[in-house]
Amino acid sequence: MTEFNTRDLVTILPELVFLGSIGAILIVDLFIKPSQRIVTHVLSILALAVTAGFVWSAAPAERVTAFGGMFVVDMIATTLKLAVLLTTALALVYGRHYMQERKLLVGEFYLLILFATLGMLLLVSAGNLVTAYLGLELLALSSYALVALNRDSAIAAEAAIKYFVLGALASGMLLYGMSMVYGATGTLDLARIVAATPDVQHPNLLAVGVVFIVVGVAFKLGAVPFHMWLPDVYHGAPTAVTTFIGSAPKLAAFGLAYRLLEDGLGGMSPHWSQMLAILAVLSLAVGNLFAIAQTNLKRMLAYSTISHVGFLLLGFVGATPAGYAAAMFYAVAYALTAVVAFGMIALLARAGFEADEIDDFKGLNQRSPWYAAVMATIMFSLAGVPPLFGFFAKLLVLKSAVDAGYLWLAIVAIVFAIVGLFYYLRVVKVMYFDDAIEGGTLVLPADRPLRWVLSVNGIALLGLGFASGPLFAWCNRAFGL
Amino acid sequence: MTFELVCFYVFAAVAAAAALAVISVRNPVVAALSLVLTFFSMACVWLLADAEFLAVALVLVYVGAVMVLFLFVVMMLDIELVPLRETASRFLPIGVAVAAVMLVEMLMLIGVRSLKVEPIADPAATAGLSNIEWLARSLFTDYLLPFEVAALILTVGLIAAVPLTLRHRVGVKKQNPSRQVQVRREDRLRIIKMAAETKQGESP
Numbered sequence: 001m002t003e004f005n006t007r008d009l010v011t012i013l014p015e016l017v018f019l020g021s022i023g024a025i026l027i028v029d030l031f032i033k034p035s036q037r038i039v040t041h042v043l044s045i046l047a048l049a050v051t052a053g054f055v056w057s058a059a060p061a062e063r064v065t066a067f068g069g070m071f072v073v074d075m076i077a078t079t080l081k082l083a084v085l086l087t088t089a090l091a092l093v094y095g096r097h098y099m100q101e102r103k104l105l106v107g108e109f110y111l112l113i114l115f116a117t118l119g120m121l122l123l124v125s126a127g128n129l130v131t132a133y134l135g136l137e138l139l140a141l142s143s144y145a146l147v148a149l150n151r152d153s154a155i156a157a158e159a160a161i162k163y164f165v166l167g168a169l170a171s172g173m174l175l176y177g178m179s180m181v182y183g184a185t186g187t188l189d190l191a192r193i194v195a196a197t198p199d200v201q202h203p204n205l206l207a208v209g210v211v212f213i214v215v216g217v218a219f220k221l222g223a224v225p226f227h228m229w230l231p232d233v234y235h236g237a238p239t240a241v242t243t244f245i246g247s248a249p250k251l252a253a254f255g256l257a258y259r260l261l262e263d264g265l266g267g268m269s270p271h272w273s274q275m276l277a278i279l280a281v282l283s284l285a286v287g288n289l290f291a292i293a294q295t296n297l298k299r300m301l302a303y304s305t306i307s308h309v310g311f312l313l314l315g316f317v318g319a320t321p322a323g324y325a326a327a328m329f330y331a332v333a334y335a336l337t338a339v340v341a342f343g344m345i346a347l348l349a350r351a352g353f354e355a356d357e358i359d360d361f362k363g364l365n366q367r368s369p370w371y372a373a374v375m376a377t378i379m380f381s382l383a384g385v386p387p388l389f390g391f392f393a394k395l396l397v398l399k400s401a402v403d404a405g406y407l408w409l410a411i412v413a414i415v416f417a418i419v420g421l422f423y424y425l426r427v428v429k430v431m432y433f434d435d436a437i438e439g440g441t442l443v444l445p446a447d448r449p450l451r452w453v454l455s456v457n458g459i460a461l462l463g464l465g466f467a468s469g470p471l472f473a474w475c476n477r478a479f480g481l
Numbered sequence: 482m483t484f485e486l487v488c489f490y491v492f493a494a495v496a497a498a499a500a501l502a503v504i505s506v507r508n509p510v511v512a513a514l515s516l517v518l519t520f521f522s523m524a525c526v527w528l529l530a531d532a533e534f535l536a537v538a539l540v541l542v543y544v545g546a547v548m549v550l551f552l553f554v555v556m557m558l559d560i561e562l563v564p565l566r567e568t569a570s571r572f573l574p575i576g577v578a579v580a581a582v583m584l585v586e587m588l589m590l591i592g593v594r595s596l597k598v599e600p601i602a603d604p605a606a607t608a609g610l611s612n613i614e615w616l617a618r619s620l621f622t623d624y625l626l627p628f629e630v631a632a633l634i635l636t637v638g639l640i641a642a643v644p645l646t647l648r649h650r651v652g653v654k655k656q657n658p659s660r661q662v663q664v665r666r667e668d669r670l671r672i673i674k675m676a677a678e679t680k681q682g683e684s685p
Binding site for chain 2: 003004012019026066067068070071106108109111112115118122128130131134135137138141142144145148149151182183186208
């Protein structure tokens with residue numbers, strides 16, 4: 001039995017500060033009028049910023065565990081937490097105008113997003129199967145409710161039900177796999193599982209556990225063939241919510257996959273790397289091919305997410321630190337691009353107009369050359385055109401796959417990346433070469449932070465492309481390279 | 482096979498069958514009652530594993546409180562028994578076949594022989610404590626962090642329930658008890674003085 005140690009509280013201090021701020025926001029929000037919701041908005045972003053400050057300043061140089069190994073802080077966790085907090089703050093800035101126009105800007109919108117973020121922070125620091133599962137549930141339950149926030153929309157209700165049922169199924173798979181792993185190794189602690197793996201009595205039982213855990217993780221990542229929920233949820237949810245669930249949780253899913261598969265089941269990597277290779281190929285193929293047929297931009301981006309998950313998994317197949325570093329870089333690059341891609345849709349939307357069809361972007365260049373340029377940058381970055389951020393991310397995972405001896409996988413990925421170029425370029429073509437359906441200049445929302453932050457985020461994709469060296473060096477350092 | 486093992490298989494089979502009934506029967510009341518049976522069988526399985534506290538808590542909390550509430554709600558709702566969707570019954574044979582193949586594969590992979598896994602030593606017995614004492618201690622020492630996170634999940638449930646159910650509809654007639662009890666005679670009754678009316682041409 002572990003005795004309670006006050007040092008543990010120092011290790012978990014950023015999460016405690018964040019929880020305290022959420023509690024404060026919960027109380028403050030009760031006493032303000034709906035017209036003053038900006039207070040909650042500012043406080044939420046402040047809470048994220050302060051937490052990021054604590055994560056940064058309290059970052060230990062080496063791996064530190066607390067609560068008897070339940071909670072782990074290392075450079076991987078710190079990096080992912082900072083990225084999660086930044087992406088969430090961006091999603092909040094992009095979502096405010098959209099939610100306000102639809103009278104959906106309730107205090108619960110902020111609280112649920114903040115609780116989901118807390119779940120992600122716990123998830124990427126999980127040192128035990130129980131912590132990993134509970135962090136995941138905290139994230140998932142908040143997300144289900146967020147999707148259902150617009151109760152008058154039939155597609156939102158459908159999306160929420162699908163998300164809930166399939167999410168519960170995935171959790172069930174994960175739990176079943178965890179119970180098998182526990183049965184084989186006799187412990188829930190990830191470090192002890194990895195230590196017990198070589199001389200486990202029944203390797204087959206452990207292998208069955210690995211299969212179910214991989215299925216559960218693939219569900220949460222949205223890898224084919226466990227991707228069915230993704231397009232419906234991204235399409236059905238209010239765009240502001242899609243901006244959030246389409247970006248930051250991908251970082252958390254990377255953290256979950258890393259903690260479970262490498263930290264816990266690293267000894268079983270010959271088993272799971274084959275499964276992940278198959279999932280990667282299927283995700284690349286299905287994601288890119290189905291995206292071509294979409295007319296709705298949110299659905300197209302959902303299928304594009306599936307293909308990006310395929311790329312992310314390329315970093316895992318080698319089960320090497322270099323591969324994980326490349327995958328983490330990819331996850332960060334994807335989250336920062338996806339958040340601004342959905343943010344663009346939220347920017348163009350107004351009351352009664354969703355702007356989520358590709359046709360809604362027709363002739364955007366005539367109406368607003370600046371935002372057409374930003375959107376083109378986003379699309380080129382998602383497609384992986386040099387010298388943008390997305391290009392370097394793709395390059396690094398491909399390099400790691402080749403280094404790990406998966407040359408065929410890298411070739412398949414490149415072929416499908418070229419297929420993917422088609423539908424990203426179609427959006428650019430529609431913006432620059434088609435005539436606008438509506439005439440006149442674009443009516444932009446008065447929300448100045450939204451316009452400024454979105455522009456900076458879009459341009460940053462170009463800047464980060466040039467500055468990707470230090471960022472990748474950081475990711476490498478996190479994995480001890 | 483010991484008596485305990487026989488009991489385990491019986492309870493496990495009943496639990497699995499009842500769980501299947503929950504999602505396959507058409508009558509929601511029967512489904513809710515099947516869920517009660519699932520919980521009850523699981524409680525029995527836990528009793529066999531010497532987890533008395535969990536078993537009693539499951540029966541008291543879930544069967545005694547949660548499921549009663551569930552049944553109450555289900556009976557209050559006016560649910561039409563929707564016929565099984567055509568597509569569902571069409572794909573049922575394929576689904577069953579795939580499930581059977583997967584089950585056989587899994588059993589072969591685990592190996593029926595290796596089903597005889599050496600049970601992991603009961604931590605409560607190793608520590609020389611009763612089940613409930615061990616549970617209470619480990620919940621507030623080893624599992625302190627997960628315990629607190631579970632509390633956060635319940636908080637999220639509470640917060641999420643508000644936007645999903647609270648709705649201010651316009652034009653809904655509702656009572657305000659506070660105003661009802663504060664009503665005075667003057668609010669409801671108005672006494673007007675007026676001249677007595679008589680029909681024309683008629684003398685009183």
